[in-house]
Amino acid sequence: MKHINRWMIIACCGFCVGVAGLAAQQTPPQRIISLAPSLTESLANLGVAARIVGVTSFCSRPASVKQIEKVASAVDVNVEKALMLKPDLIVTTKLTDIKDVRKLQSLGLRVEIFEQPRNFDQLCAQFRRLGALTGQSTQADSLIGSARAAVAALSPVADSEARPKALIQIGADPLFVATQESLMNDMLKRAGGQNIAETWGNGLASRERVLALNPDAVFIVTMGVAGKQEQAVWESYPSFKAAQKKAVHVVDAYLFCSPTPAGFARATAILAEKLKPLR
Amino acid sequence: MALLKIDGLSAGYGGRPVLKEVTFSVQAGGFLGVIGPNGSGKSTLIKAMTRFLPVSAGCIALNGRDLHALSLSDLSRQVAVVNQHTPTDLQLSVREYVLLGRLPYRNRWHLWENSQDGAIVDNAMALAGVGALAARRFSELSGGERQSVVIARALAQEPRVLFLDEPTTHLDIRHQVALLDLLRRLNREQGLTLVAVLHDLNLAAEYCDRLLLLHEGGIHSQGAPGEVLTYETLETVYKTIVLVGASPVSGKPVVYPVPEESRKG
Amino acid sequence: MRRRFSRNIGLIVLLVAIPPAVLGALSVGAAGIPLKQLLAQFVSGGGTVEHTILFRLRLPRSVLALAAGGALSLSGVLLQGLFRNPLVAPYTLGISGGAALGVALAIVTGLATALSLALPVAGFTGALLVVALIYGLNASRRIRDVQGMLLMGVMISFMASSLFMLVTALSRSEDLNGIIFWIMGSLDEPHLWLVYGLAVISVLGLGVSYLFVRELNAMALGEQDAHHLGVDVDRARTRLFLLASLLTGVTVSVTGVIGFVGLVVPHFIRMVFGGDHRYVLAASFMGGALFLLACDVIARLIIAPLELPIGVITGLVGGALFVTALVQKRRGI
Numbered sequence: 001m002k003h004i005n006r007w008m009i010i011a012c013c014g015f016c017v018g019v020a021g022l023a024a025q026q027t028p029p030q031r032i033i034s035l036a037p038s039l040t041e042s043l044a045n046l047g048v049a050a051r052i053v054g055v056t057s058f059c060s061r062p063a064s065v066k067q068i069e070k071v072a073s074a075v076d077v078n079v080e081k082a083l084m085l086k087p088d089l090i091v092t093t094k095l096t097d098i099k100d101v102r103k104l105q106s107l108g109l110r111v112e113i114f115e116q117p118r119n120f121d122q123l124c125a126q127f128r129r130l131g132a133l134t135g136q137s138t139q140a141d142s143l144i145g146s147a148r149a150a151v152a153a154l155s156p157v158a159d160s161e162a163r164p165k166a167l168i169q170i171g172a173d174p175l176f177v178a179t180q181e182s183l184m185n186d187m188l189k190r191a192g193g194q195n196i197a198e199t200w201g202n203g204l205a206s207r208e209r210v211l212a213l214n215p216d217a218v219f220i221v222t223m224g225v226a227g228k229q230e231q232a233v234w235e236s237y238p239s240f241k242a243a244q245k246k247a248v249h250v251v252d253a254y255l256f257c258s259p260t261p262a263g264f265a266r267a268t269a270i271l272a273e274k275l276k277p278l279r
Numbered sequence: 280m281a282l283l284k285i286d287g288l289s290a291g292y293g294g295r296p297v298l299k300e301v302t303f304s305v306q307a308g309g310f311l312g313v314i315g316p317n318g319s320g321k322s323t324l325i326k327a328m329t330r331f332l333p334v335s336a337g338c339i340a341l342n343g344r345d346l347h348a349l350s351l352s353d354l355s356r357q358v359a360v361v362n363q364h365t366p367t368d369l370q371l372s373v374r375e376y377v378l379l380g381r382l383p384y385r386n387r388w389h390l391w392e393n394s395q396d397g398a399i400v401d402n403a404m405a406l407a408g409v410g411a412l413a414a415r416r417f418s419e420l421s422g423g424e425r426q427s428v429v430i431a432r433a434l435a436q437e438p439r440v441l442f443l444d445e446p447t448t449h450l451d452i453r454h455q456v457a458l459l460d461l462l463r464r465l466n467r468e469q470g471l472t473l474v475a476v477l478h479d480l481n482l483a484a485e486y487c488d489r490l491l492l493l494h495e496g497g498i499h500s501q502g503a504p505g506e507v508l509t510y511e512t513l514e515t516v517y518k519t520i521v522l523v524g525a526s527p528v529s530g531k532p533v534v535y536p537v538p539e540e541s542r543k544g
Numbered sequence: 545m546r547r548r549f550s551r552n553i554g555l556i557v558l559l560v561a562i563p564p565a566v567l568g569a570l571s572v573g574a575a576g577i578p579l580k581q582l583l584a585q586f587v588s589g590g591g592t593v594e595h596t597i598l599f600r601l602r603l604p605r606s607v608l609a610l611a612a613g614g615a616l617s618l619s620g621v622l623l624q625g626l627f628r629n630p631l632v633a634p635y636t637l638g639i640s641g642g643a644a645l646g647v648a649l650a651i652v653t654g655l656a657t658a659l660s661l662a663l664p665v666a667g668f669t670g671a672l673l674v675v676a677l678i679y680g681l682n683a684s685r686r687i688r689d690v691q692g693m694l695l696m697g698v699m700i701s702f703m704a705s706s707l708f709m710l711v712t713a714l715s716r717s718e719d720l721n722g723i724i725f726w727i728m729g730s731l732d733e734p735h736l737w738l739v740y741g742l743a744v745i746s747v748l749g750l751g752v753s754y755l756f757v758r759e760l761n762a763m764a765l766g767e768q769d770a771h772h773l774g775v776d777v778d779r780a781r782t783r784l785f786l787l788a789s790l791l792t793g794v795t796v797s798v799t800g801v802i803g804f805v806g807l808v809v810p811h812f813i814r815m816v817f818g819g820d821h822r823y824v825l826a827a828s829f830m831g832g833a834l835f836l837l838a839c840d841v842i843a844r845l846i847i848a849p850l851e852l853p854i855g856v857i858t859g860l861v862g863g864a865l866f867v868t869a870l871v872q873k874r875r876g877i
Contacts, residue, residue: 057850098663360772370814379761385758
């Protein structure tokens with residue numbers, strides 16, 4: 001009888017420790033620092049905005065995150081401040097200075113780095129990863145699901161139909177366009193368009209080349225006054241198809257740059273709508 | 280007894296020969312004036328004799344020893360040079376500047392001067408007549424004062440021979456005479472051997488006991504001023520008409536220029 | 545004599561100013577750590593956040609500021625002495641251009657993310673290549689003229705910068721960020737041994753530079769006079785160039801490009817201490833160290849909690865101080 005009791009006690013203890021261990025693993029991070037506006041917004045979408053203790057000075061969506069402590073600017077992370085906030089998870093993108101990342105890691109903090117997504121699938125995978133990190137996998141999957149559905153619902157282009165040619169401009173002076181390196185390339189394709197600049201390296205382009213290829217539409221993703229000026233420039237070219245068809249559009253840069261899956265779906269819908277009359 | 284012997288010296292700049300097989304000697308305690316037209320090689324001679332320029336042929340012997348066999352520090356303890364140009368913007372006091380003349384006697388491990396250096400410097404400044412300027416800033420000196428201070432620095436090197444490259448150019452007559460008087464005193468009283476490039480023939484004639492006339496990279500003539508400064512020689516070398524007379528003060532030769540209008544007839 | 549006395553006092557003042565400056569720098573930061581607690585931290589060991597912040601963040605940063613400021617300033621003195629040109633700075637010869645190019649290539653090829661030491665090594669390699677190029681060109685042509693060497697350095701600097709711009713023009717946006725960060729200079733170095741290594745090299749560099757005091761003082765008179773005072777000018781020039789390049793190259797590869805220190809500090813020091821390198825070397829080293837430390841504090845305070853790039857502060861503060869001093873001097877005369 002005594003044996004059995006001893007072994008049973010040990011087994012129970014083992015079981016309890018096991019459960020506790022599992023439970024500990026499953027307690028998601030409660031104090032998160034986000035070093036990128038896109039990640040901040042994604043975290044908010046996943047419903048964990050309340051767990052964010054530190055953001056960058058450029059994180060502005062949703063509006064509620066503006067109240068959170070700033071630990072980084074566009075170019076620099078205040079490591080001291082980050083440390084003081086005692087985070088259990090720091091999420092960042094490749095845009096953050098690698099030295100700061102290493103510094104944080106060397107202090108024993110957990111840093112998860114997210115690469116720049118190049119297409120919708122990668123974007124969803126990252127969102128899923130973020131969901132897993134924060135214990136919000138179900139939430140993540142559901143949001144991804146509805147985003148995918150929204151994108152798929154955009155009237156698909158039949159194989160027999162020609163896709164309208166378009167260009168997405170992301171910088172002026174020098175002219176920068178979205179290539180296959182950029183998420184916006186995938187937006188354009190899923191919206192039913194064809195990116196004339198898909199294979200143009202890092203995106204540094206010449207206007208001449210654009211004019212020579214004469215796309216049906218141009219989407220300008222620059223912010224503020226520059227957008228309007230660029231629109232005027234494109235519209236001033238006499239034989240430019242996009243100008244003739246009144247298809248030079250300025251679109252909301254905030255929406256198009258580093259979006260979440262839902263944002264991607266919305267942006268793609270806008271593109272699809274603008275491209276439809278051109279088919 | 281020749282202190283300096285130059286034998287078949289040839290030197291030039293990067294393949295362009297300037298001096299061709301120059302041979303002469305300087306006696307201990309002598310005051311040699313090097314004269315000649317522009318481009319005849321006067322400065323080149325000084326640079327070659329002080330090893331600032333490499334020589335392509337010939338040898339220079341100081342007190343019987345080949346100059347090129349000496350180390351640079353040995354050389355700078357025997358030979359001092361007063362150049363034509365000294366930077367005027369030095370942020371040093373006059374005394375600090377003269378102290379630089381003691382560098383050849385200190386190796387790189389001795390950062391500070393000792394009291395002996397100080398005494399030698401004070402003595403040098405006194406000899407050069409610039410003792411009163413010790414605390415002044417080098418950059419604030421006038422041209423004449425500066426040249427004397429440079430000479431003081433050269434004296435602080437305790438050289439056996441002092442070379443001067445056109446020390447009186449840019450000075451007014453008062454300072455020219457003062458400088459040359461100083462040099463003569465150093466020569467006569469301290470026995471310092473001097474080799475000076477001078478462009479003013481009359482000053483050279485007045486103060487030097489021997490002259491070396493250079494012409495197109497070679498020696499045209501050498502000897503006492505009276506021997507060298509004849510009107511035929513000067514006309515050949517300088518290619519201009521001159522008259523040579525005698526100074527009413529010292530009897531030394533004086534060269535009179537002959538302007539164009541006086542040449543008729 | 546009186547001047548020597550006051551210059552010695554000046555040196556002592558600089559030396560004595562360093563510890564309080566460091567303490568001041570250590571007490572500045574997002575986590576307000578009062579002075580008493582600061583000193584207590586030094587004594588106690590600790591697993592507290594404050595202790596980590598102090599010893600893993602602020603102290604290395606301050607040490608790096610002192611080391612880099614000293615090395616850059618010293619390098620400036622050596623180069624200005626060897627070229628007899630007060631406008632020469634450690635970066636004039638393209639050493640920073642070479643380092644920047646090396647770093648840009650390391651980032652663009654992905655090396656930087658693969659190996660954590662890739663950035664400093666690439667920076668140093670780039671700097672070393674520029675130095676070797678200048679040295680090789682100089683040695684083979686046997687240019688007597690030191691101005692020729694300077695001109696070559698400036699040209700190489702332009703070429704390196706142009707190549708650097710080429711690499712950045714062809715790079716992706718996320719790489720661009722990394723390159724820009726590096727260019728702006730930073731005193732945050734994650735590898736602590738690099739920080740302390742630089743400190744050691746910096747101080748050693750100061751010691752070695754004192755072996756060249758004779759040469760430096762003599763070369764101020766011009767190459768001819770220096771030669772006639774027994775200085776082997778060619779050898780001195782080479783060695784001083786190598787020493788200055790080493791100091792600059794090592795500093796740049798750790799901190800990135802922090803400008804103006806090597807140009808401005810020696811000027812100020814010479815205004816106060818005169819031209820004698822026995823004073824100027826040590827005074828510039830300490831002056832540069834204090835200057836960079838002060839600039840770092842300003843960079844961290846001015847728009848707290850955000851920090852300005854250190855290069856911005858050295859440029860603005862250094863430039864402003866310099867212009868004021870120059871104007872006052874002119875008025876004095």
